Amino acid sequence: MFSSSALRAMCLDQRSFVPHLPDDPSLPSPTDDAFLTKFLRARKYDVDKAYKNIKKYFQARKNQPDLFADLNPSSIAFDVVCRKHQLVTLSHGRDPNGIPVAMVKPGTLSFSLFALQQFT
Known part of the structure; x- marks a missing residue:
């Protein structure tokens, strides 16, 4: 069994989904480890599920920009x-x-x- 840090590193190395992130310039598309790890952790480091979750996230940002405009x-x-x-x-x-x-x-x-x- 892999340690959680080893599993995280393996998943982050599988950045196959990164080039598929939205190319819409109005949506920031961070690809740093911290951003990607949030989605990987939410889906227990399943890269395919994390990718689907990221797509939903960006779709929501695109469809409802007023809700995300000043969200911090x-x-x-x-x-x-x-x-x-x-x-x-x-x-x-x-x-x-x-x-x-x-x-x-x-x-x-x-x-x-x-x-x-x-x-x-």
């Missing part, structure tokens, strides 16, 4: 929305498949305080 961690009111209003609670446990569990309680949020676009 500082633009999301995480502390106010999630912590103060207890909208999202993260469990310390995991489900039977080992996936972390998040509980969303939309009833705790007052939409009169925020515009819906702030949460996307």
